[in-house]
Amino acid sequence: MKMEILKRLQLPDHLKPLPSDEANLRFGDIYSDHMLLMDYFDGRWRNPRIEPFGPLLMSPAAMVLHYSQTIFEGLKCYRHSDGRLALFRPRDNFRRLNGSAERMAIPLLDDAFLLTALKELLKIDGRWVPSHPGSALYIRPFVIATEPHLGVRPAREYLFMIITGPVGPYYKEGFAPIKIFVESCYSRSAPGGLGAVKAGASYANSLLATEKAAQKGYTQLLWLDSCEHRFIEEVGSMNMFFVIDGKIVTSPLENGTILPGLTRASVLTVAAKLGLPAEERPLEITELIEAQKNGRLSEAFGSGTAAVISPVGLLHYREQDYTVADGQVGKITQTLYDELVSIQYGHKPDPYGWVEIID
Numbered sequence: 281m282k283m284e285i286l287k288r289l290q291l292p293d294h295l296k297p298l299p300s301d302e303a304n305l306r307f308g309d310i311y312s313d314h315m316l317l318m319d320y321f322d323g324r325w326r327n328p329r330i331e332p333f334g335p336l337l338m339s340p341a342a343m344v345l346h347y348s349q350t351i352f353e354g355l356k357c358y359r360h361s362d363g364r365l366a367l368f369r370p371r372d373n374f375r376r377l378n379g380s381a382e383r384m385a386i387p388l389l390d391d392a393f394l395l396t397a398l399k400e401l402l403k404i405d406g407r408w409v410p411s412h413p414g415s416a417l418y419i420r421p422f423v424i425a426t427e428p429h430l431g432v433r434p435a436r437e438y439l440f441m442i443i444t445g446p447v448g449p450y451y452k453e454g455f456a457p458i459k460i461f462v463e464s465c466y467s468r469s470a471p472g473g474l475g476a477v478k479a480g481a482s483y484a485n486s487l488l489a490t491e492k493a494a495q496k497g498y499t500q501l502l503w504l505d506s507c508e509h510r511f512i513e514e515v516g517s518m519n520m521f522f523v524i525d526g527k528i529v530t531s532p533l534e535n536g537t538i539l540p541g542l543t544r545a546s547v548l549t550v551a552a553k554l555g556l557p558a559e560e561r562p563l564e565i566t567e568l569i570e571a572q573k574n575g576r577l578s579e580a581f582g583s584g585t586a587a588v589i590s591p592v593g594l595l596h597y598r599e600q601d602y603t604v605a606d607g608q609v610g611k612i613t614q615t616l617y618d619e620l621v622s623i624q625y626g627h628k629p630d631p632y633g634w635v636e637i638i639d
């Protein structure tokens with residue numbers, strides 16, 4: 281069934297001023313003029329609409345407030361030098377949103393419709409897509425359980441929304457190497473848990489450990505497996521890659537404890553195209569530390585929509601700091617970053633079909 285998107289647009293003289301300093305945008309502080317909403321009740325998604333960005337009215341008994349039945353996605357819209365707006369792998373984000381919905385007992389959404397709706401929103405708020413190098417419009421689709429009910433069961437009413445806002449680099453370090461704390465006490469996700477989906481609850485669970493690491497001066501946490509704290513999993517909002525003996529290594533996804541990052545998948549595809557050897561295999565933290573000690577670990581980087589590629593210059597494990605090679609950005613890290621960013625910003629043609637132009 282085709283759904284019409286109702287539009288109630290902001291009055292022109294109520295539009296917000298664009299950020300005055302695009303070069304110094306932070307992550308996640310500023311929102312565009314409009315948002316997209318869609319309700320679910322009586323067994324189907326309905327009433328898609330675009331409205332001025334603003335607060336929600338919700339019952340204090342809304343189930344999301346009590347049992348965290350909520351999921352989200354994160355993707356970006358880039359401004360190409362010819363002014364055109366381009367999304368990066370949006371279909372994959374909406375597919376993953378449905379994977380998260382399924383795991384969190386949320387009714388599935390029509391992902392083709394979501395892409396149409398997102399494009400409508402971006403046509404209205406296109407002026408918010410910044411053009412400064414490294415900046416983009418961050419897009420946050422999410423679903424919350426709105427039914428007022430305190431019994432524990434899947435809700436029968438939901439709200440789907442998309443909000444957007446211009447962003448700069450995710451880490452204050454920008455593309456400079458970050459310092460990572462290897463967590464050997466807290467756990468992010470267990471087999472059968474929520475690790476492979478984007479559920480708000482997972483991120484709430486990560487806050488305390490991340491905060492403790494931040495207080496010690498580390499930008500992010502590297503999570504190990506929850507059973508033995510032995511195998512490397514991923515970083516707070518990035519998948520991890522290491523270059524050992526000249527080969528790119530990243531943890532496999534089979535256990536369902538790691539988020540299947542779209543940037544991770546893109547890195548693996550680009551590496552194959554560029555002839556860079558890469559493998560997905562379990563990697564023990566002790567093997568990594570050994571490789572660092574005998575000079576076989578030459579690079580480390582994280583991958584994710586927010587930071588794209590983030591070089592890692594230092595790992596902290598059990599009271600000790602380990603510098604990754606010379607602590608600078610490695611050659612493979614730089615090559616992969618340049619390749620991905622060139623495709624995202626349209627500086628190079630996209631041979632993979634990842635870029636979706638909004639026209």
Ligand SMILES: Cc1ncc(COP(=O)(O)O)c(C=O)c1O
Binds near residue numbers: 519
């Ligand atoms: C836990 C986690 N891992 C990895 C990623 C990277 O995923 P993607 O490359 O799709 O942004 C993210 C960000 O979405 C994340 O939250």
